Amino acid sequence: MARASSKKPRDLPPLDPMPARVDPCLATLVDKPPRGSDWAYEVKWDGYRLAVHIEPGRVRVLTRGGYDWTERFPSIVDDARRLAVQTAILDGEAVVLDEHGRSDFGMLQRALGRLPSAIEAGAIVLFAFDLLYLDGRDLRRQPLRERRRLLAPLVAGREGAIRLSEEVEAGGEEFFRVACAHGLEGIIAKHLEKPYRSGRGDWWQKITCKRRDSFVIVGFEPSTVPGHIGRLLLAARKGGELVYVGGCGTGWSNKLSRELRNLLEGMATKAPAVTLRRKGAVFVDPVLVADVEYRAWTDDGKLRHASFKGIRERADDATVFELS
Incomplete structure (x- = not known):
């Protein structure tokens, strides 16, 4: 009689190899929420898109562009180790x-330490909204x-650093109206019957209360007030190059204006x-990117009514707006 295997189910080889990285699924901007029972709705969070890879003996945190930022999110890494999973x-x-x-x-940027802040990295929370791999299975x-x-x-x-991004039990149009009334950035609609597909498609849709994108800071105009920023000069990507798209001169406090001026003066160059x-x-x-809220584009390709919302490093270049 053959002897039964002594291996426990979790000791068996994985059914599917764990991918080293997964290109994220990206939402397409639409004017209004889709209708139907096959759609689920969530809050559109205003932060950094991350993938948390949990493996035996290590946790990795990857950005949307594939950069390893594990060391920047210690509370998320620590909490990930407590989850009841092998991989x-x-x-x-x-x-x-x-x-x-x-x-x-803006508070997230301060917690990550680019500008002076009393906000600690431990204040950062990951709202998980999808599960791509679990204990040997590619989902x-x-x-x-x-x-x-x-x-x-x-x-x-859970009340730790990793929490569930809840689906909202409401119609898309009603939820969008309430989200905008409460000062949220917008909502995300996701088709419940679709698999996870890397890249941008209509199976995930975003509906924003205002338009918001990220642009490279290529310079600034000094304010008439000594030591302050008057206007940030911004650029988008196009065909591997940077193209000037105008600037923004609002969205910061007096304190932040001085901090931005000090930060940018240390990066001055004679080669635009x-x-x-x-x-x-x-x-x-x-090397820095501004998160900017704006209403529209002018006919000559410049931002209209742009307002500064935050700053990030350009290392994760995938977030920079790309002109078609």
Whole structure:
């Protein structure tokens, strides 16, 4: 008689190899929420898109562009080790919440330490909204409904650094109206029956209360107030190059204006990253990115009514707006 194997189910080889990295699924911007029972709705979080890879003996945190930022999110890494999994890949958004429970991108930037701040990295929370791999199984072929069913018991009800991004029990149009009334960035609609597909498609849709994108800071114009910023000069990507798209001169406090001026003056260069002649402008190395809210584009390709919302490093170049 053959002897039964002494291996426990978790000791068996994985059914599917764990991918070293997964290109994220990206939402397509639409004007209004889709309708139908096959759609689920979530808050559109205002933070950093991250993938958390949990393996025996290590946890990795990867950005949307594939950069390893594990050391920047110690509280998320520590909490990931406590999850009841052997191996997993969580897809989510890292945020810092304000006193009203809304994600605040500026507070997140301060927690990550680019500007002076009393906000600590431990304040950062990952709202997990998808599960791509679990204990030897690649779940990307499964519909979102099934992936969410497996995700929920791992992170729902937790108060730590990893939490569940809840689906909202409401119609899309009603939820969008309420989200905008409460000062949120917008909502995300996801088709419950679709598998996880890397890249941008209509199976995930975003509906924003205002338009918001990221642009490379290529310089600034000094304010008439000594030591302050008057206007940031911004660029988008096009065909591997940077193209000037205008600037923004609002969105910061007096304190932040001085901090931005000090930060950018330390990056001044005599070689502009874009073709632009502007009297009095100070050009800087294109290593920082501004998160900007705006209403529309002008006919000559410039931002209309742009307002500064936060700053990040350009290392994760995947977030920079690309002109078609």
